[in-house]
Amino acid sequence: MAAGRHDSNIPDEDRISRFDIGVAHPARVYDALLGGKDNFTADRAAAEAGMRAFPASGSSVRANRAFLARTVEYLAASAGIRQFLDIGTGLPSASNTHEVAQAIRPESRIVYVDNDPIVLAHAEALLTSTRPGITDYIDADLRDPGKILSKASRTLDFTRPVAIMLIGVLHFIPDSDDPQGIVDALTAAVCAGSYLTISHLTKDHYPAEMEAFVRAVNEGTQEKSILRAHQEVSGFFRGLELIDPGVVQVSRWRPRSETEASATAGLWGGMGRKAA
Numbered sequence: 001m002a003a004g005r006h007d008s009n010i011p012d013e014d015r016i017s018r019f020d021i022g023v024a025h026p027a028r029v030y031d032a033l034l035g036g037k038d039n040f041t042a043d044r045a046a047a048e049a050g051m052r053a054f055p056a057s058g059s060s061v062r063a064n065r066a067f068l069a070r071t072v073e074y075l076a077a078s079a080g081i082r083q084f085l086d087i088g089t090g091l092p093s094a095s096n097t098h099e100v101a102q103a104i105r106p107e108s109r110i111v112y113v114d115n116d117p118i119v120l121a122h123a124e125a126l127l128t129s130t131r132p133g134i135t136d137y138i139d140a141d142l143r144d145p146g147k148i149l150s151k152a153s154r155t156l157d158f159t160r161p162v163a164i165m166l167i168g169v170l171h172f173i174p175d176s177d178d179p180q181g182i183v184d185a186l187t188a189a190v191c192a193g194s195y196l197t198i199s200h201l202t203k204d205h206y207p208a209e210m211e212a213f214v215r216a217v218n219e220g221t222q223e224k225s226i227l228r229a230h231q232e233v234s235g236f237f238r239g240l241e242l243i244d245p246g247v248v249q250v251s252r253w254r255p256r257s258e259t260e261a262s263a264t265a266g267l268w269g270g271m272g273r274k275a276a
């Protein structure tokens with residue numbers, strides 16, 4: 001039986017007005033890059049423009065998904081984590097956070113957060129857990145950590161360790177919206193022994209291609225992506241102990257095979273732990 005909880009306070013007219021399919025949205029562009037079917041013409045156009053600029057875009061997003069799966073596996077299997085706060089969930093795809101975590105620890109509790117109404121609609125149908133675990137879904141913006149933390153507390157016990165997942169989402173938060181302040185608010189709310197995992201677009205590995213990719217995709221989307229350098233992404237982990245191998249190309253974070261390790265990826269990825 002499904003054990004899931006979802007925000008039901010969003011008025012229908014509000015949901016409908018937010019379904020503007022004429023403008024590309026990050027969740028659906030990402031889905032198109034992954035070869036998914038939950039996207040519209042504007043999303044496919046933005047994804048195709050991105051692929052023309054950076055032909056390895058498909059490999060890059062798959063490497064990011066594989067990073068997500070490996071980090072959740074590490075957290076559940078090696079770090080003893082049973083609670084996940086996954087912000088910027090994306091459309092359901094292969095190896096969603098609750099599937100990886102609950103395959104290892106069935107009692108895992110997962111709270112998903114996204115600001116895309118189509119992710120909300122799919123999450124209600126698909127991001128459901130099997131008992132004894134639970135999934136919850138919050139329709140919220142990363143820029144509002146107070147709302148996220150307050151709603152997440154109906155499912156997560158913040159006196160016990162929580163893994164905060166910011167996979168492929170911080171690059172939608174410009175410096176003017178204080179991404180460091182948002183990360184600090186989230187990590188301040190969790191107890192010692194909690195973790196923060198981040199992946200973030202960068203041009204450090206493929207400068208010309210990634211600049212062209214972001215320019216091309218940003219032309220079609222309202223939410224603009226920002227490329228950040230290694231030092232900036234590492235800075236988000238301030239006050240935390242970095243887990244080996246530190247902030248590396250996502251494909252190089254504890255790869256399971258040579259094929260995973262050598263995948264083209266224009267993202268930095270890392271994990272930090274909050275010490276006592």
Ligand SMILES: C[S@@+](CC[C@H](N)C(=O)[O-])C[C@H]1O[C@@H](n2cnc3c(N)ncnc32)[C@H](O)[C@@H]1O
Pocket residue numbers: 026027030064065068087088089090091113114115116119140141142143166167168169172223
């Ligand atoms: C590139 S996708 C990443 C999906 C998933 N985390 C993964 O790595 O496979 C980025 C997701 O972040 C969501 N997103 C973008 N800006 C956001 C914001 N300000 N608040 C909440 N979610 C956001 C998008 O709707 C999208 O689902």
